[in-house]
Amino acid sequence: MHSNESAEDYLEAILVLGTKLPVVRSVDVSNELGYKKSSVSIAMKNLREKKYITMTDAGYIYLTEEGKKIAxxxxxxxxxxxxxxxxxxxxxxxxxxxxxxxxxxxxxxxxxxxxxxxxx
Structure with missing residues (x-):
C-alpha cells in the first residue's frame, strides 16, 4: 500500500464523509479539508488515475477496494x-x-x- 500523504488525507476524508453523508462529492471533501475546490478537483483526478476512487457522472465519489483499504x-x-x-x-x-x-x-x-x- 504505497501512496503519498496528501492522497491518504483525501482517502481518509472520503471514508469519514461516507459515514456522515448519503453521497460524497468534491465540494464535501473541499469543505471537510478546507482546500480550494480546484485543488480537490486535481486530487480527485489523480486518485481516479491511481484507481483509488471512482466518480459517477453526477460527481459522486466512491472508494475502490484498494482506496478503501488505504483509507x-x-x-x-x-x-x-x-x-x-x-x-x-x-x-x-x-x-x-x-x-x-x-x-x-x-x-x-x-x-x-x-x-x-x-x-x-
Whole structure:
C-alpha cells in the first residue's frame, strides 16, 4: 500500500464523509479539508488515475477496494494515536493534529508493535 500523504488525507476524508453523508462529492471533501475546490478537483483526478476512487457522472465519489483499504488503515492509525495522546493528557485538537502527522510516517511494523503493547 504505497501512496503519498496528501492522497491518504483525501482517502481518509472520503471514508469519514461516507459515514456522515448519503453521497460524497468534491465540494464535501473541499469543505471537510478546507482546500480550494480546484485543488480537490486535481486530487480527485489523480486518485481516479491511481484507481483509488471512482466518480459517477453526477460527481459522486466512491472508494475502490484498494482506496478503501488505504483509507481504513490511515483512519485506524489516526483514531489510535488521537486516543493515546488524549489519554496522556493532550487536548483533543492537538492530539488529532499530531495523530494526522504520525499516521503518515509510522511503519506498519511499528504501528502494530505499539498497538499490541497498548492492548496488554
Amino acid at each position: 481504513e488503515s490511515v483512519y485506524e492509525r489516526h483514531q489510535f494515536f488521537t486516543n493515546i495522546l488524549q489519554e496522556l493528557g493532550v487536548s483533543k485538537e492537538i492530539a488529532s493534529k499530531d495523530a494526522c502527522r504520525i499516521e503518515h510516517v509510522i511503519s506498519q511494523e511499528s504501528f502494530e508493535a505499539i498497538k499490541n503493547h497498548f492492548k496488554k
